Amino acid sequence: MQPLSGNCFHWLTEGIAILARIQPFLDGIDHVIVPKTRVDYQRDALNCAGIPHDKLIGLSSAGIVVCERLFAPTFRSGWLLGPDEVGWLLNCFLGVQSQQNSGTGGCSRRLYITRSDARSYKVINERRVIELFSIYGFQCLRCSDLTCDQQARVFHKLR
Secondary structure, X not given: OOOOOOOHHHHHHHHHOHHHHHHHXXXXXXXXXXXXXXXXXXXXXXXXXXXXXXXXXXEOOOOOOOOOOOOOOOOOOOOOOOHHHHHHHHHHXXXXXXXXXXXXXXXXXXXXXXOOOOOOOOOOOHHHHHHHHHHOOEEEEOHHHOOHHHHHHHHHHOO
């Protein structure tokens, strides 16, 4: 997986999305090499992507794996996903076969995504921000309280 896979956004857009490119070969793959330090959202995402726990090899940055045959898709810098990758992620997490209703019309739910448990990019006066936003009907959501598939369902409903 990718160097930036330590945060959920990069894990999904740069790490898990790579699996879309190797999907046709997954049945023939014995193991998938992933970073050794895996957190709940990473395990959840791999599970949603159809990679069972027993196929995972956790590798530290100094680790070595000897393979008879290795399939390694190239890392693509940046997080822009192609339509095939987006479609594959939708199918993995939501069982959605295509991007229907890609507009935002009809959405009435308002969410404020708190970063209260994040290591960086915190909002200094977040308690006051939440109080103000609640006046306008915003609900506060901490993504780390939800599994990957729960997060996908919440955000998909906002489309």
